[in-house]
Amino acid sequence: MADTQLMSIPGQIDPVPVARDITPRADGRVDLIGLPKARIRELFEAAGLDAKQAKLRAKQVFHWLYHRGVTEFEAMTDIAKQMRPWLTERFVIGRPDVVEAQHSNDGTRKWLLSTADGHEFEMVFIPDADRGTLCVSSQVGCTLNCRFCHTGTMRLVRNLTPGEIVGQVMLARDSLGEWPKGKMDFAEDADEAEYTADGRLLTNIVMMGMGEPLYNFDNVRDALKLVMDGDGLALSKRRITLSTSGVVPMMARCGEEIGVNLAVSLHATNKEIRDEIVPINRKYGIEELLAACAAYPGASNARRITFEYVMLKDKNDSDEHARELVRLIKHYKLPAKVNLIPFNPWPGAPYECSTPERVKRFSDIVFEHGISAPVRTPRGRDIDAACGQLKTAAEKKSRAQLDREAAEVGRAEA
Numbered sequence: 001m002a003d004t005q006l007m008s009i010p011g012q013i014d015p016v017p018v019a020r021d022i023t024p025r026a027d028g029r030v031d032l033i034g035l036p037k038a039r040i041r042e043l044f045e046a047a048g049l050d051a052k053q054a055k056l057r058a059k060q061v062f063h064w065l066y067h068r069g070v071t072e073f074e075a076m077t078d079i080a081k082q083m084r085p086w087l088t089e090r091f092v093i094g095r096p097d098v099v100e101a102q103h104s105n106d107g108t109r110k111w112l113l114s115t116a117d118g119h120e121f122e123m124v125f126i127p128d129a130d131r132g133t134l135c136v137s138s139q140v141g142c143t144l145n146c147r148f149c150h151t152g153t154m155r156l157v158r159n160l161t162p163g164e165i166v167g168q169v170m171l172a173r174d175s176l177g178e179w180p181k182g183k184m185d186f187a188e189d190a191d192e193a194e195y196t197a198d199g200r201l202l203t204n205i206v207m208m209g210m211g212e213p214l215y216n217f218d219n220v221r222d223a224l225k226l227v228m229d230g231d232g233l234a235l236s237k238r239r240i241t242l243s244t245s246g247v248v249p250m251m252a253r254c255g256e257e258i259g260v261n262l263a264v265s266l267h268a269t270n271k272e273i274r275d276e277i278v279p280i281n282r283k284y285g286i287e288e289l290l291a292a293c294a295a296y297p298g299a300s301n302a303r304r305i306t307f308e309y310v311m312l313k314d315k316n317d318s319d320e321h322a323r324e325l326v327r328l329i330k331h332y333k334l335p336a337k338v339n340l341i342p343f344n345p346w347p348g349a350p351y352e353c354s355t356p357e358r359v360k361r362f363s364d365i366v367f368e369h370g371i372s373a374p375v376r377t378p379r380g381r382d383i384d385a386a387c388g389q390l391k392t393a394a395e396k397k398s399r400a401q402l403d404r405e406a407a408e409v410g411r412a413e414a
Contacts, residue, residue, distance in 0.1 A: 062231065134204070
């Protein structure tokens, strides 16, 4: 069982355990979103059900939460009517609160979301002809301070819980109307119900929103396991990409314990420039980072590592930089592709975007050496939803609090 402590709930005799994996709530009820079937069963037992009942109810509830997307226990029609109020008194089916929803003129959608304790973060949905990609946040704020990134001008407020991470996927499916539809009212068993799943708009997930996912590894891992669970959201790991700025000690664990595609925010080919624009390079240098990429579990020509490279005028965009990028990829024998990202401006940004001609020339050099280097089309710029533009007005904590939390988050990198 996960590390727990007991919390009393008003009007309830037996306390319910709360722990790291549970999204905190002021009313004391336990939010089940973000919890796997075994954990739900544990909570049901702790709340008073016997083992057999807890196992059955956990299976039913899990199906309704992650396969059907319901938000009220009353909608769980294969659970006895007298049982549903018992669940409602003790538990809740959460979603992040929507503060603001914006639609770009190119179809991109951005949501400003709020946690139960009042902190704000963002997620973005990008529709394309052959896919729909949800950009998911892992933290409120960020510790990394990458100079080209608007999110990096924020400080870390806190990690998102597994429920707040997977809750973004749930909310997106709510908004897109992508839960199975049908009638369950007269079904004795969920497996006998008649319903169909419509064609999906949301096909891919990228952990590229606010925060560094590998500094919130346990919660990100637990959330993505629910997304990939065949009895849950059932999205293939091949359709999920995790982006890191280079938290080297956690990269192998990411491959072993999650197994999703890896993207690395490289953005420079030498120490001087990368130290400036991606400060984590001062701790984990390019050579160490690329060696970790070469050792990434599951990397192959069929599952290439993606290097993200933001194009900054007169900073990292010369022919020499392109050739050095090729040399590094070939030296470490990396199965890789490069995503070239035109810099997305934001107020007060210290850089400008490379010219279209320079971006094309950089791409051509990399392509000429047999490495795919497409130029990413900026999406959602008009609503500040493009890469590197996410930022909220999240409440800042004191410097001392932030230092303590950042130290706790970063222990795994030691």
